[in-house]
Each structure stands twice: as C-alpha cells, then as structure tokens.
Amino acid sequence: MHIVNIYLPQVNNAGIAFNEAIYLRIRTELIQKFGGLTQYDQVPAIGYWKENADKPISKDLVIHYEVICNRLTKKYWADFRLQMEKTFEQTQILIVAHPILAL
Numbered sequence: 749m750h751i752v753n754i755y756l757p758q759v760n761n762a763g764i765a766f767n768e769a770i771y772l773r774i775r776t777e778l779i780q781k782f783g784g785l786t787q788y789d790q791v792p793a794i795g796y797w798k799e800n801a802d803k804p805i806s807k808d809l810v811i812h813y814e815v816i817c818n819r820l821t822k823k824y825w826a827d828f829r830l831q832m833e834k835t836f837e838q839t840q841i842l843i844v845a846h847p848i849l850a851l
Contacts, residue, residue: 758809
C-alpha cells in the first residue's frame, strides 16, 4: 500500500481563489477511484520554497489531499499531475507517495 500526498494551490498566481467546483471535481474523482480521501485545509496552510539564491522566497496557500492506494500506478499519477498543472496553471504540482504498512 502507498499513501499519496497531493498539494494544490488555493489561489492562482494573481492571488485570486480558485472556484470550489474545481476541488469538488478532484475530490469526487479521487474518492471514486480510491474509495476515500483525507483533506487537510487548515487555513492557511502555507508552502514556502526557494528556487535559487537570486530569487526571494516564494509561498503558496495550499490544500493537501491524501489518498491510500493498494497499488501505485505511476502513469495514472503522472497524468493526474499534468492535469492538475494545467487546471491550476502551475509549472509544477507536488505529488508524493510513500509506502505504508497498515497495522
């Protein structure tokens, strides 16, 4: 089994919030495919990063989704990531997976 963490922006690059219908569509897709989803939306969840020494620190307001899948299908997640980057007009959407052992 794997736990997959998906970090989605709450606002676009101009600081305008995305329509809630986008998140509803994504949640519905993930719940139908994996049988459930956990959403961490403690407001505000803020992600910070530094691209290089010449640029200031960047930040994003993020929503964190988490799903558990029995098998990790890399093609599905690569396609999903590309779809999210297009939907949210981002250079990169972070999706990470970790193997887990349910006790």
